[in-house]
Amino acid sequence: MRTTYQEPRLIDEPYTRHLVKDMQLDHLDTLESQSVYILREAYRKFKRLAMLWSIGKDSTVLLWLARKAFLGHCPIPLVHIDTSLKIPEMIAFRDRVAKEWDLRLVVGQNTEALAAGMGPDKGRIVCCNSLKTEALQQLMAEKDYTGLILGIRRDEEGTRAKERYFSPRDKNFEWNYKDQPPELWDQFKTDFDKDTHIRIHPLLHWTEIDVWKYIKRESIPIVGLYFARNGERYRSLGCQPCTGRVKSNATTVDEIIEELQHSTISERSVRAQDQEDTYAMQKLRAKGYM
Amino acid sequence: MPETVNPTLNIVIVGHVDHGKSTLVGRLLHDTKSLPDGKYEAVARVCEDSGKDFEYAFLLDALEEERDQGITIDTTQIRFHTDKRDYVIIDAPGHKEFLKNMVTGAASAEAAILLIDADEGIQEQSRRHGYILNLLGIRQVTVVINKMDLVDYSQTVFNDIHTEYLAFLNQLGIVPQFVIPLSARNGDNVARHSQRMTWYNGPTVLEALDEFQSRVSKESGPLRMPVQDIYKFDKRRIVAGRIESGSIKEGDTICFSPSGHKAIVKTIERWQSAKDGAASAGESVGITLDEQLFIERGDIISHTDDLPRSSSVLQGNLFWLGDRHLAPNRTYVLKLTTQEVECTVGSISGVINTASLARVGDVAREVAKNEVATVVFDLKKKVSFDSAIDVIETGRFVIVDGFDVSGGGIILQEHPAESYEI
The missing domain is CATH 2.40.30.10 (Translation factors)
Structure with missing residues (x-):
């Protein structure tokens, strides 16, 4: 896509010019098309494929993109890892959307760890590993999934900035970030040894503000927790004990976009597990965290 | 320009290990005030804890091993913007061992900065990366000669490297737009013109970036739409794919290569889209045909008068x-x-x-x-x-x-x- 630099073609005929102008892809069209391409590759290449839906804005946009890719359908089951510590409004939103859009929803939970009293008081990283990573590991083993689609983005934090669109995990779920496969010209890692699974990241190239602009353009329904109440809103959603709110008066998508254009605070600054130590995310993600 | 257009340019920074690529990116982020609150302070703390001077590279080398060893292991993508446009800066590793990561980073770039250490001069990866950029089809290149502070900002040292490296690049057919003397650590010629190299009259790195051209849409080329999959989720049989070049519209007669089958496009299929009837380069769409041919993933759709x-x-x-x-x-x-x-x-x-x-x-x-x-x-x-x-x-x-x-x-x-x- 990069070698020849041609002068834009001049078109005299007014009707054609109008048509070509409409056909040109804008920034959001380009992001959307790349994500659709990746989703279609994943669907074609993985017989046992699932998509993680955290109920947050990113994975909800991902779900919307899947319906774009498959022309109104979502042939991929959605996995929700329920730590039991999620904000109740998220669960209500999940169940409503799943019903309205006729989705195949699979809920995973590390019931054993919960019964033994696991919670953030045992240490936030320990808790994330147990209630998210291990819960996911159990569910993937049970369902035999070999491909898992996730809505992470490069601009969220440093280790995600180093991710691939198709990223292998070994049988222990570990991410060998020191030896990642090359990825060029949209030729992805789709051949793999048994016992490995591939994480697929169709939103990797989006930014937080792209996501919100797309939500606005497409009128995608989003859980209400993102909008300000009493001068505060959630900017990133997770478990209740470890997710903080930011000061905000943004009560509409437009106001959120406006707010983000002037914000110098990072998106995940309100996620307590990230702040546990300098390399918290590297440690969590090397073990198979999202 | 409407807000949604938001042009973004992908730039890769390449060069030999330890010549200062990550430092340059860190400095660009800092000088354009693109860092989130507290990031600079957090890195300052990490450096202080490990008894080092402030290291701009730590702003993007996120892995513990990268900071310990002072080398970038995997490619990182970072965003910032100038008044002109948004940038994605791809910091690619310079160590020979990580060439596949360099290629991964560079393959998605539209332009490149080739960076050379003034003190060490041209090294193995300085040449190899130039060669790989050329193979990847990246023709827009600016050369920066870094660490000028280590050679007393000497114009002679700059000129010698300039001459030698341009001779090499010219053999490859690469003509750099600019060659810029730099001290990334001190910020000379990154975002502001250096007071210590008054002999240099060219642009800063930031000004040079704004001179690169954005990719032009390929809709004027011949139609190429590789078939990605065939869907039958409802009564429509949809041929799905991305248009890599050219454009397609309802009623077009198309050919599938290498089989040679021909058909007419009945509909262009999208879901929840304002667009209709036609599609062009870059779009992932679906099409239906006037007849049910045997089509497979991998077939390349073109118009009948311009086949691959x-x-x-x-x-x-x-x-x-x-x-x-x-x-x-x-x-x-x-x-x-x-x-x-x-x-x-x-x-x-x-x-x-x-x-x-x-x-x-x-x-x-x-x-x-x-x-x-x-x-x-x-x-x-x-x-x-x-x-x-x-x-x-x-x-x-x-x-x-x-x-x-x-x-x-x-x-x-x-x-x-x-x-x-x-």
């Missing part, structure tokens, strides 16, 4: 990244857009040492890691393709060895006509 070439022999300029050598007695998979075909090596000629540009030999038996060669592949069945000069998207391929993408190739030369069965 089809052959079971393919010659390409290949760079090899695999630990195991490319060798004639093995079977590989060649992937070109959505086509996949088993192949073997027919012949290897002109293996080139990318650091010295020396020809290792005219006829070789194998291609080793980090080498480049001209290779002819014998394919188990025909594929359809173009010369990369005509349509880059259908003019390049990767080679899979076992489970791993191990090499990439560009179809440049015209292959002898008799071996094409068109």
Whole structure:
């Protein structure tokens, strides 16, 4: 896509010019098309494929993109890892959307760890590993999934900035970030040894503000927790004990976009597990965290 | 310009290990005030804890090993913006061991900065990266000569490196837009003009970035839409794919290569879209046809008057990244857009040492890691393709060895006509 630099073609005929102008892809069209391409590759290449839906804005946009890719359908089951510590409004939103859009929803939970009293008081990283990573590991083993689609983005934090669109995990779920496969010209890692699974990241190239602009353009329904109440809103959603709110008066998508254009605070600054130590995310993600 | 257009340019920074690529990116972020609150302070704390001076590279080298060893292991993408546009800066590792990560980073770039340490001068990766950029088709290049503070901001040192490196790049056919003397650590000629190198009158790095051109839409090229999949979720039978070049509209007569089947486009299918009736380069769409042909993933859709070439022999300029050598007695998979075909090596000629540009030999038996060669592949069945000069998207391929993408190739030369069965 990069070698020849041609002068834009001049078109005299007014009707054609109008048509070509409409056909040109804008920034959001380009992001959307790349994500659709990746989703279609994943669907074609993985017989046992699932998509993680955290109920947050990113994975909800991902779900919307899947319906774009498959022309109104979502042939991929959605996995929700329920730590039991999620904000109740998220669960209500999940169940409503799943019903309205006729989705195949699979809920995973590390019931054993919960019964033994696991919670953030045992240490936030320990808790994330147990209630998210291990819960996911159990569910993937049970369902035999070999491909898992996730809505992470490069601009969220440093280790995600180093991710691939198709990223292998070994049988222990570990991410060998020191030896990642090359990825060029949209030729992805789709051949793999048994016992490995591939994480697929169709939103990797989006930014937080792209996501919100797309939500606005497409009128995608989003859980209400993102909008300000009493001068505060959630900017990133997770478990209740470890997710903080930011000061905000943004009560509409437009106001959120406006707010983000002037914000110098990072998106995940309100996620307590990230702040546990300098390399918290590297440690969590090397073990198979999202 | 409407807000949603938001042009973004992808730039890769390449060069030899430890010549200061990450430092330059860190400095750009800092000087354009693109860092989130507290990031600078957090890095300052990490540096202080480990008894080091402030290290701009730590702003993007996120992995613990990268900070401990002071080298970038994997490519990172960072965003910032100038008044002109948004940038994605790709920081690619300079260590030879991580060439595949460098290629991964560079393959998505539209322009490149080649960085050289003024004190150490031109090194192995300075040359190899220049060569790889050229193979990846990146023609917009600016050279920066960093660490000028270590050579007392000497114009003579700058001129010597400038002359030697340009001679090398010119052999490759690369003509840099600018050559800029720099001290990334001190910020000289990054965002502001240096007071210590008044002999230099050219642009700063930031000004040079704004001179790069954004990619132009390829809708004026010939139609190329590789079939990605066929869907039958409802009563429609939809042929799904991304248009890599050109445009398509309802009523067009199209041809599927290499099979040669023809059909008429009945509808262009999208979901929840304001667009209708036509689609152009870059779009992932679906189409339905006037008749039910046997179509497979990998077929390339074109108009009937401008077909791609089809052959079971393919010659390409290949760079090899695999630990195991490319060798004639093995079977590989060649992937070109959505086509996949088993192949073997027919012949290897002109293996080139990318650091010295020396020809290792005219006829070789194998291609080793980090080498480049001209290779002819014998394919188990025909594929359809173009010369990369005509349509880059259908003019390049990767080679899979076992489970791993191990090499990439560009179809440049015209292959002898008799071996094409068109």
